[in-house]
Amino acid sequence: MFLNEKDYIRFLLSMREFNRIKPIDSLYNQNKHARAGIRNPLGVSDSCDRIVETICYCLNPNHYHFILKQLRDNGITEFMRKVGIGYTNYFNKKHNHSGYLFQGKFKSIYIDTDEYLIWLSAYINLNPKLHKITNNLKKYPWSSYLDYIGLRNGTLCNKDIILNQFPPKNYTYKNFIDACLPAMKMRKNLQKYFIE
Numbered sequence: 001m002f003l004n005e006k007d008y009i010r011f012l013l014s015m016r017e018f019n020r021i022k023p024i025d026s027l028y029n030q031n032k033h034a035r036a037g038i039r040n041p042l043g044v045s046d047s048c049d050r051i052v053e054t055i056c057y058c059l060n061p062n063h064y065h066f067i068l069k070q071l072r073d074n075g076i077t078e079f080m081r082k083v084g085i086g087y088t089n090y091f092n093k094k095h096n097h098s099g100y101l102f103q104g105k106f107k108s109i110y111i112d113t114d115e116y117l118i119w120l121s122a123y124i125n126l127n128p129k130l131h132k133i134t135n136n137l138k139k140y141p142w143s144s145y146l147d148y149i150g151l152r153n154g155t156l157c158n159k160d161i162i163l164n165q166f167p168p169k170n171y172t173y174k175n176f177i178d179a180c181l182p183a184m185k186m187r188k189n190l191q192k193y194f195i196e
Contacts, residue, residue, distance in 0.1 A: 012059070015156060017086075051075035052068045052072075055162065058143035069158075069161075080106045088102065118162060122176060122177040125144060125177060126145075138151060144159070149173065
């Protein structure tokens, strides 16, 4: 799914640019006018223009994970459709590929408790380590991990819904996910013994 750094960057750009009510072609035309000196009111996406809010994410070489908050009816479905089609078109053109890049519908789970939300955010932010893609998450730029532990000030995610649940100066989010890692590794190792 991601063959080089430019692919990851393009996907992250897609997450931002396709998270709008207006079609991307109308944004392109307005940006073209803006470059010509015409005022572009859609240059900065505000909350009333977005269809989802990204809480956290992780891009792995062959799959990705998101926690999304829907801001409009069918917002998550629309966002996933736009990102999937847009990135597939880019990937196929850039890498001389044809056909589908993603198989089937995306899988989703409704998050119904704060405890599950926090645990799932830890799972997503730790995902590259769980899949043995990297041993050092501080050197893996393709997830929201660096934003959550304060080493990067990215603007793609709204971290407040998670981080506000940790009292300042006491038990931090980093302490929490570090504590979760051994249990998540054990669970992942045990999954090969489960019958689906």
